[in-house]
Amino acid sequence: MADLSINTPREYEPTFGDYVALLKPRVMSLVVFTALVGLIVAPGSLHAVEMFAAILFIALGAGASGALNMWYDADIDAVMRRTAKRPIPSGRVEPGEALAIGLGLSGISVVMLALATNLVAAGLLAFTIFFYAVIYSMWLKRSTPQNIVIGGAAGAFPPMIGWAAVTGDVTLESVLMFALIFMWTPPHFWALALFTKSDYGDAGVPMLTVTHGRDSTRRHILGYTVLLAPVGLGLALTTVGGPITIAAAVVLNGLFLKGAYDIWRRDDAAAEADNYAVEKKFFKLSLYYLFLHFTALLADAALGAVL
Amino acid sequence: MKVTHELHDRRKSRNVGVGVTLVGFIAIVFALTVVKVTRGDPMQAFDHVVRPEMEIVE
Numbered sequence: 001m002a003d004l005s006i007n008t009p010r011e012y013e014p015t016f017g018d019y020v021a022l023l024k025p026r027v028m029s030l031v032v033f034t035a036l037v038g039l040i041v042a043p044g045s046l047h048a049v050e051m052f053a054a055i056l057f058i059a060l061g062a063g064a065s066g067a068l069n070m071w072y073d074a075d076i077d078a079v080m081r082r083t084a085k086r087p088i089p090s091g092r093v094e095p096g097e098a099l100a101i102g103l104g105l106s107g108i109s110v111v112m113l114a115l116a117t118n119l120v121a122a123g124l125l126a127f128t129i130f131f132y133a134v135i136y137s138m139w140l141k142r143s144t145p146q147n148i149v150i151g152g153a154a155g156a157f158p159p160m161i162g163w164a165a166v167t168g169d170v171t172l173e174s175v176l177m178f179a180l181i182f183m184w185t186p187p188h189f190w191a192l193a194l195f196t197k198s199d200y201g202d203a204g205v206p207m208l209t210v211t212h213g214r215d216s217t218r219r220h221i222l223g224y225t226v227l228l229a230p231v232g233l234g235l236a237l238t239t240v241g242g243p244i245t246i247a248a249a250v251v252l253n254g255l256f257l258k259g260a261y262d263i264w265r266r267d268d269a270a271a272e273a274d275n276y277a278v279e280k281k282f283f284k285l286s287l288y289y290l291f292l293h294f295t296a297l298l299a300d301a302a303l304g305a306v307l
Numbered sequence: 308m309k310v311t312h313e314l315h316d317r318r319k320s321r322n323v324g325v326g327v328t329l330v331g332f333i334a335i336v337f338a339l340t341v342v343k344v345t346r347g348d349p350m351q352a353f354d355h356v357v358r359p360e361m362e363i364v365e
């Protein structure tokens with residue numbers, strides 16, 4: 001008869017940090033920041049404890065979806081250099097553990113967000129987790145070169161959830177905050193894809209640079225950046241905007257459009273000649289773009305509170 | 308003195324981590340409860356019997 005012991009010996013005993021790594025802490029930091037901005041700029045207010053709880057459980061929900069993603073993508077992660085050291089492909093955490101942690105934390109985060117704030121915010125969080133884990137990871141990531149666009153939607157939900165935690169509603173402002181991150185993600189990521197040697201091809205993940213070529217990727221970057229500009233300016237003109245956001249939106253979108261135009265104008269031969277200087281500059285700018293856009297919203301909220 | 312194996316360190320990290328997380332969770336649930344109770348949020352829900360005090364009066 002087979003050994004019925006559940007304590008089968010394993011070669012590696014995971015540390016607590018190995019489990020934390022399943023939650024993608026670096027992605028969480030962006031989630032915390034954008035959700036916090038959504039919470040603060042929303043009309044109305046929450047008690048400090050509710051606010052802390054809301055941010056914590058939104059971040060936990062994002063982490064849970066990260067764990068589910070790692071569980072499902074372990075085969076891809078094992079092939080690619082960048083992700084081969086993740087807890088599952090490196091053998092530190094069992095796939096079943098990641099699945100259990102992902103599902104468990106998803107449930108806890110959604111229920112706790114509902115109790116701390118309201119059902120709308122909790123529903124949006126549940127949808128975000130479902131969207132990232134099922135629609136993105138399980139379905140579209142491996143089947144379309146537009147996967148970055150789809151994945152970007154999951155990253156765009158946190159400010160909308162933060163807003164809903166306060167207002168219990170989805171409004172134009174929160175939709176535009178969503179749209180800002182959603183439209184920003186493709187140019188941000190594709191710029192990175194242009195100058196990094198990726199092994200997505202080996203893993204069988206369709207990437208635009210591989211499936212449609214690098215010139216097409218340059219056109220896509222420009223296209224999405226052109227669509228992004230009115231979103232940024234539009235957000236600045238809503239009730240959450242103000243003089244600082246308008247100024248930031250004009251400058252940032254101007255610079256971003258210029259950068260995207262420069263990328264579109266040249267080909268890979270020119271890019272290789274200067275070691276992808278333009279693409280790298282655009283990527284760096286994209287990081288500032290999102291951070292400063294949301295910081296400007298915070299600044300305007302602070303300004304409004306003072307005046 | 309008994310030297311601890313590296314395995315024990317990892318187990319300890321896991322135990323301490325889970326312990327701290329659970330205590331933190333209790334603290335946040337308690338704090339949320341205090342905030343909601345002191346603010347006078349509705350303290351009861353539908354319980355299969357009519358509760359006139361729960362009905363919203365326009």
